[in-house]
Ligand code: HEM
């Protein structure tokens with residue numbers, strides 16, 4: 177397997193993809209909470225829903241590229257002295273995050289279609305209408321979108337806390353693997 181990683185960290189492509197996706201997800205998540213809290217059906221609310229969908233579709237497209245890139249490029253070796261259970265927990269969390277950055281946008285997309293609202297990416301391109309409007313599916317995808325979002329938020333919180341704990345308490349350079357200026 178190809179790799180641009182070194183013994184102390186990830187390569188530039190993995191790092192760029194990681195932080196671009198993280199920023200877009202934080203933005204989509206915050207916007208999702210904010211827009212759903214706006215009462216009534218105002219023009220602002222509709223505009224924010226569109227922005228939320230565009231952010232989410234962008235996450236999906238970059239996530240597909242990221243998974244393909246990762247499937248063909250090895251990660252840097254686990255830091256020496258890492259307990260086996262921690263290496264397994266980290267790998268498990270990373271796999272789950274790769275699944276969630278694909279599935280969370282997909283449930284949002286299908287929810288929008290089931291609600292009878294096709295997605296027009298950036299207001300320019302009408303995206304495929306994969307399913308017809310359907311009240312039951314609408315309810316299912318809404319619950320799925322919200323629940324998977326909270327699952328992702330939980331996993332990301334533990335993931336970030338673990339990275340910071342390793343960097344600050346154990347001083348083993350884990351955060352530096354994704355933030356080269358800390359190496
Ligand atoms: C990684 C990408 C995404 C994240 C992090 C995200 C996050 C969220 C969050 C936090 C909410 C508020 C949930 C709540 O009610 O508490 C939400 C709602 C919503 N999302 Fe997403 N979303 C993403 C992608 C998408 C995509 C791609 C679409 C559609 C194309 C979409 C459509 C919606 C819609 C329509 C709602 C409103 C649900 C309602 O009616 O209450 N989302 N999203």
Ligand code: HEM
Nearest residue numbers: 197198201246251266270273274332336339350351353354
């Ligand atoms: C939505 C937010 C995030 C997602 C989806 C995400 C996802 C991922 C994934 C999938 C990996 C594994 C990379 C691989 O081996 O292929 C990873 C690694 C990493 N992430 Fe995140 N991450 C997020 C946010 C954060 C934050 C906020 C921090 C730091 C505070 C962070 C720090 C790290 C570090 C240090 C690594 C390398 C871990 C190691 O070498 O074992 N991530 N992340």
